[in-house]
Amino acid sequence: MAIDFPGLSPAQSAGNRGKVSEQQTQATGNNTGNKPADNTPARSDDTVRISDTAQALQRSVGENSGNADVDSNRVAQIKAAIEDGSYKIDNERIADRMLQLDSLLG
Numbered sequence: 748m749a750i751d752f753p754g755l756s757p758a759q760s761a762g763n764r765g766k767v768s769e770q771q772t773q774a775t776g777n778n779t780g781n782k783p784a785d786n787t788p789a790r791s792d793d794t795v796r797i798s799d800t801a802q803a804l805q806r807s808v809g810e811n812s813g814n815a816d817v818d819s820n821r822v823a824q825i826k827a828a829i830e831d832g833s834y835k836i837d838n839e840r841i842a843d844r845m846l847q848l849d850s851l852l853g
Contacts, residue, residue, distance in 0.1 A: 800852060 797805075828834035
């Protein structure tokens with residue numbers, strides 16, 4: 748599926764995935780049948796809306812950025828357990844947490 752970006756030539760658009768030599772040929776104007784690029788500027792009334800979920804995630808990241816405390820002793824314990832093979836993974840707990848996160852996001 749090709750994406751049309753107004754104001755870009757075919758060689759610049761994301762939909763053109765040909766060989767480099769084909770792109771250079773198109774960029775120099777040796778291609779026939781393609782219409783010339785529309786050089787109109789972007790409309791000033793274009794808008795972007797971020798979903799409520801994305802805004803909530805962004806707020807939560809901002810709130811937690813000051814709480815970057817890391818328990819280095821706990822990290823050392825986990826590393827040691829992984830190295831000696833005694834670290835056990837609780838698959839059910841991981842699945843439950845993933846489902847909780849999914850219900851928050853969905």
